[in-house]
Amino acid sequence: MAQGVCIITEFREGAFRRVSFEIASEGRRIADELGEPLLAVALGEGVEAVASDLGGYGVEKVYVVDDALLKDYRAETYVPVAAEILQNLSPKVVLTAASVDGKDFSARLAARLGAGLATDCTELKVEGGGLKAKRPMYAGKAFAWCEWSDGTWPQVASCRPNVMDCLAADASKKAEVEKADVALPAGNLTQVVSIEKDAGGKLDLTEAEVIVSGGRGMKGPENFAMLEELAGILGGTVGASRSAVDSGWRPHADQVGQTGKVVTPNLYVACGISGAIQHLAGMSSSKYIVAVNKDSEAPIFSKADYGIVEDLFQFLPAFIEEVKTLKSTC
Amino acid sequence: MNIVVLVKQVPDTETKIKIGADGKSIETSEIKWVMNPYDEYAVEAALRLQDSVGASVTILSMGPERTVESIRTALAMGADTGVLVDDPATEGSDGLGKAKVLAAALKSLEFDLVFCGHRAVDSDENQVGIMVAELAGIPHLGLAVSAEVTDGKVKVQRPIEGAKVTMEAILPALVTFGGAHAVWNPRYASLPGIMKAKKKPLETKTLADLGLSADEVGAQAAKVSVTAMEMPQERQPGRKLEGDTVEKAKELTRLLHEEAKVI
Numbered sequence A: 001m002a003q004g005v006c007i008i009t010e011f012r013e014g015a016f017r018r019v020s021f022e023i024a025s026e027g028r029r030i031a032d033e034l035g036e037p038l039l040a041v042a043l044g045e046g047v048e049a050v051a052s053d054l055g056g057y058g059v060e061k062v063y064v065v066d067d068a069l070l071k072d073y074r075a076e077t078y079v080p081v082a083a084e085i086l087q088n089l090s091p092k093v094v095l096t097a098a099s100v101d102g103k104d105f106s107a108r109l110a111a112r113l114g115a116g117l118a119t120d121c122t123e124l125k126v127e128g129g130g131l132k133a134k135r136p137m138y139a140g141k142a143f144a145w146c147e148w149s150d151g152t153w154p155q156v157a158s159c160r161p162n163v164m165d166c167l168a169a170d171a172s173k174k175a176e177v178e179k180a181d182v183a184l185p186a187g188n189l190t191q192v193v194s195i196e197k198d199a200g201g202k203l204d205l206t207e208a209e210v211i212v213s214g215g216r217g218m219k220g221p222e223n224f225a226m227l228e229e230l231a232g233i234l235g236g237t238v239g240a241s242r243s244a245v246d247s248g249w250r251p252h253a254d255q256v257g258q259t260g261k262v263v264t265p266n267l268y269v270a271c272g273i274s275g276a277i278q279h280l281a282g283m284s285s286s287k288y289i290v291a292v293n294k295d296s297e298a299p300i301f302s303k304a305d306y307g308i309v310e311d312l313f314q315f316l317p318a319f320i321e322e323v324k325t326l327k328s329t330c
Numbered sequence B: 001m002n003i004v005v006l007v008k009q010v011p012d013t014e015t016k017i018k019i020g021a022d023g024k025s026i027e028t029s030e031i032k033w034v035m036n037p038y039d040e041y042a043v044e045a046a047l048r049l050q051d052s053v054g055a056s057v058t059i060l061s062m063g064p065e066r067t068v069e070s071i072r073t074a075l076a077m078g079a080d081t082g083v084l085v086d087d088p089a090t091e092g093s094d095g096l097g098k099a100k101v102l103a104a105a106l107k108s109l110e111f112d113l114v115f116c117g118h119r120a121v122d123s124d125e126n127q128v129g130i131m132v133a134e135l136a137g138i139p140h141l142g143l144a145v146s147a148e149v150t151d152g153k154v155k156v157q158r159p160i161e162g163a164k165v166t167m168e169a170i171l172p173a174l175v176t177f178g179g180a181h182a183v184w185n186p187r188y189a190s191l192p193g194i195m196k197a198k199k200k201p202l203e204t205k206t207l208a209d210l211g212l213s214a215d216e217v218g219a220q221a222a223k224v225s226v227t228a229m230e231m232p233q234e235r236q237p238g239r240k241l242e243g244d245t246v247e248k249a250k251e252l253t254r255l256l257h258e259e260a261k262v263i
């Protein structure tokens, strides 16, 4: 009989990534509703040292595999190890992170387990003793509710980072930690050649609370300095429309939209972006949207909570000054 | 070297999505169908290898008859042959079901590499390609923004949050492609290319041809399925701020701080 809710953590450079705590918190809620225990699988070199911290988010027991083979994420090593643990545990629900590595892992894991996978879920519910998951399609132009067929376990859902509520950690609670007794795969078909960190520790768009994006209206790459400054003061990061990326003004990783990153920050500031349907698909779920555009008819205004109809080269310097003043007084 | 590229046909990204009468799928009557953009990047990546090291490129697709157009587009770009699995029994398949069909079709093809998109921009499932790799028992590398082949290995760059990872896999392997249009600038189908494509081999297969029975895939085999769809919450019509530059800047700052509480 399938039993329990199990989360799979994401561990990088000696620490759990925040999304792990989000899925632990969500997992706790689901486990309570199902009346099941909350378990975790934690893989990675050095993960054993921090595994019990998951207790602070409601995890009861963590199965760890701490080995040099698992230093960096590779589907080839992570998937068979996690799959074997899960086959032994046979949980009802498996929650994973819909991060870059998490999505990669989840797909291969689900195939190995012969399980149904709902990717990038933004909301989970319990109904009829199982999971019901809401997920965006068409980059957020529509949402689907997914359900698993009767009696198919585990129900695997990857959860979009930064969307689900994260409990405040209760540091007094520790999870029980057990070394999982599994065979380590050879892992000789794939290899991580190198990992090069992005300069300046730029926050990824999918993880940023504030995004200041620029489009063709920015006129040239040099003018993005203004957006960098604003994003810097707001603790955010810079994004771009496809036009700005196609023009070579910004790296492809900055592209927001249906064929770029789909983002959900608290604040999205669109500067010199018209609001094409592919761009809107990627950012319409942001909590607050500000648009700065000199064309009052630009479609971006239909999505903006606050619209500024003005030349951005005139408006942004004044806005940056005001934000600086605010930040210096509070 | 043989490369198989998995190509899905999806609604044009210009499409305004409307929910269909059944409440769980989209209205398709007015849709223009195109090759999934990420699959177009995968085709481009394969054709670059065809140019540089020599490769035969086969397009493999599952879908209804109209999918032939997307396969022809890839053939016109320079791919050599196409295979379409067209069988009504595949309808309603979940990710794993689709992967089973594609993996079965792959068995009858020669390949050193399988290329595909990291996601199809219709239902954004992010899984089918990788599941094919698992079912085919080959390694995969995901979200590549480059691909080189040397000494029986494929080497890719893969951007993750805050870093770029370079990875290698021994062939045969599957690679899923990400990046953006600007990374790949997929070639257009030239007029001579389009003429030539008409004569290139394009085979259509059914589940029976692949040795699969209808109950192994399709809606009844699906472990997970969409039971309802909804549109995103309409955003409240926002307001355009009035006044001169400094007034607007002050007001926006105040609103973001006091009303929205996001700065």
Ligand SMILES: Cc1cc2nc3c(=O)[nH]c(=O)nc-3n(C[C@H](O)[C@H](O)[C@H](O)COP(=O)(O)OP(=O)(O)OC[C@H]3O[C@@H](n4cnc5c(N)ncnc54)[C@H](O)[C@@H]3O)c2cc1C
Binding pocket: A214, A215, A216, A217, A218, A240, A241, A242, A243, A244, A255, A256, A257, A258, A259, A260, A261, A271, A272, A273, A274, A275, A276, A277, A278, A279, A282, A292, A293, A294, A295, A298, A310, A311, A312, A313, B013, B037
């Ligand atoms: C298959 C496909 C996929 C796509 N995917 C994406 C995607 O993922 N993301 C994406 O963004 N796009 C995508 N696009 C492109 C999309 O259709 C638009 O072309 C693009 O979003 C336009 O970018 P933009 O708003 O920067 O440029 P434009 O549409 O040219 O808009 C520029 C805006 O700047 C304003 N402006 C100009 N000067 C000033 C000034 N001085 N001050 C204030 N405002 C000014 C103008 O009024 C205008 O509204 C895709 C297209 C296709 C075909």
Ligand SMILES: Nc1ncnc2c1ncn2[C@@H]1O[C@H](COP(=O)(O)O)[C@@H](O)[C@H]1O
Binding pocket: B006, B007, B008, B009, B036, B038, B039, B060, B061, B062, B063, B095, B098, B102, B115, B116, B117, B118, B119, B120, B121, B123, B124, B125, B126, B127, B128, B129
């Ligand atoms: N019906 C299909 N036919 C061919 N390839 C597909 C099909 N569905 C998905 N794929 C491949 O799998 C990738 C990921 O798709 P998805 O999991 O639907 O997001 C796509 O980019 C395609 O390369």
